[in-house]
Amino acid sequence: MATINDNYLKLKAGYLFPEIARRVNTFVEGNPEAKIIKLGIGDVTEPLPEACRTAMIKAVEDMGDRSTFKGYGPEQGYGWLREKIAAQDFQARGCDIDASEIFVSDGAKCDTGNILDIFGKNNKIAVTDPVYPVYVDTNVMAGHTGETNDKGEYDGLVYLPISAENNFIADIPTEKVDLIYLCFPNNPTGATATKAYLKAWVDYAKANDSIIFFDAAYEAFITDDSLPHSIYEIEGAKDCALEFRSFSKNAGFTGTRCAFTVVPKQLTAKASDGSEVELWKLWNRRQSTKFNGVSYIVQRGAEAVYSEAGKAQIKALVDFYLENAKIICDKLKSAGFEVYGGVNAPYIWLKTPHDLSSWDFFDKLLQTTNVVGTPGSGFGAAGEGYFRISAFNSRNNVEEAMKRITEQFKV
Ligand SMILES: *Cc1c(COP(=O)(O)O)cnc(C)c1O
Secondary structure, rough: HHHOHHHHOOOOOOOOOHHHHHHHHHHHHHHHOOOOEEEOOOOOOOOOHHHHHHHHHHHHHHHHOOOOOOOOOOOOHHHHHHHHHHHHHHHHOOOOOOOEEOOOOOOOOHHHHHHHHHHOOOOOOOEEEOHHHHHHHHHHHHOOOOEEOOOOOOOOOEEEOOOOOHHOOOOOOOOOOEEEEEOOOOOOOOOOOOOOHHHHHHHHHHHHOEEEEEEOHHHHHOOOOOOOOHHHHOOOOOHHHEEEEEOOOOOOOOOOOOEEEEEOOEEEEEEOOOOEEHHHHHHHHHHHOOOOOOOOOOOOHHHHHOOHHHHHHHHHHHHHHHHHHHHHHHHHHHOOEEEOOOOOOOEEEEEEEHHHHHHHHHHHHHHHHEOOOOOHHOOHHHHHHHHEOOOOOOOHHHHEEEEEEHHHOOO
C-alpha cells in the first residue's frame, strides 16, 4: 500500500474556524431569530477597485484577439508588473530592490509555505506566539517539528511569546535560530514594528547567519510615516531577509489572487557541503519547475494598483477599513475593554474581561450580542485570554456590532 506524509497526522485538525462555525450553528439553531454579525475571519468585504476591474476587462479582450493573446507567461511574473512593484513599493522608499528580485505569485499564503522547499530540514525555526497559523502548520507538514505538548506547542519550534507585557513585540532571542517569521503590521494582534526594532532583528540575523521571513501583507494599513513598510528600509536587510507581499488586503484581491515575494540576489544560505548558495537561484528554480505563473488577466489587474487612479482607489479602500478599526477601538474602549492594535492595522486585539478564557468570552459575546469574533487562543497558547476583532466588514455591520456591545455587554 502507498504511504502518506505522516507529518500531516501531527497537525491539530483545523480546529479554530470549524469550531467557531460549530458554536455559531448551535447557537443559531436555538435562536433562529438572532441576527449574527461576523467580525471573525480576516477576509475583505468591499468590491475590487474600479481601476483593477477596468484593467482586467481590457485584459480579457486582449485574450480574445490573436495579436494580443497570451499563453504561458514568465513563471516569475510579467516584467511590466515586476518593474512597477520594484519602483513604487521599494525604490520609491529608498530600498534598493530590483525587478528581477520580485517573484509574482498567486498568494502570500502559498509563498510562505512553499518557501520551505528551498530550505534544509535541520533549521531552528522561531515564530511568535500568537501567530498566523500558516507559518506553524507548513513547518509541521514539512517535517520540521515533533508532536504537540498539552499547550498545543510543537516540539522543535522556538516560540517567542507576545502579550500586553511586551507590547506584542517579541524579545530578540538569546539563543541562535536559523529562520524567523515576522509579520508587521501583525495578524492577529495589529501590532506594528518601528525601524529600531526591525534593525535589532536584522543585527541579530546577521550576527547569527539567520534568515528573516518578513510578512508585510498589511503594509498598506500603515499611516504613521515613521513606521517602515518594508524590511528593506533597514540597512543590511538584503543580506538576511525575504519579504512576502500581497494584493489581498490592500486591493481586495483575496478572491482574485495575486501576491509577490522578494528574494534579494545577495541572500545566501549554506549547503550541506558547507558552500554558500544564493537563495534567489533556488527560488527561481523552484518557481520555474512547480509554478506556471499568475494569469495575465490578474497581473494586469495588479498592475492597475500602481496607476494614479488605482492608488487613489486603494487608499480609499484602506482608509475605509481603518475607519472601521477606529470605530471598533473607540467603542470598545468606551465600553471598558482593554484594546490593542486597530491603528495602522485592520485587526483589534482585546484582552478578555474578568480573565475569561478566549472561548468563554467568545460564547458570552455570541450569546449577549450575537457578534462573532476569533478567540486569541486559536493563534497560539499565548493568545489565551485575548480575542481578535476584524475591521473587514461593512460600516453598517461594524456600527451595529459596536452598538450591541456597548449597550448589552457588561465588562
Ligand atoms: C491575509 C494574509 C496574507 C495574504 O495571503 P494571500 O494568500 O496573499 O491572500 C499573508 N499573510 C498574512 C499574515 C495574512 O493575514
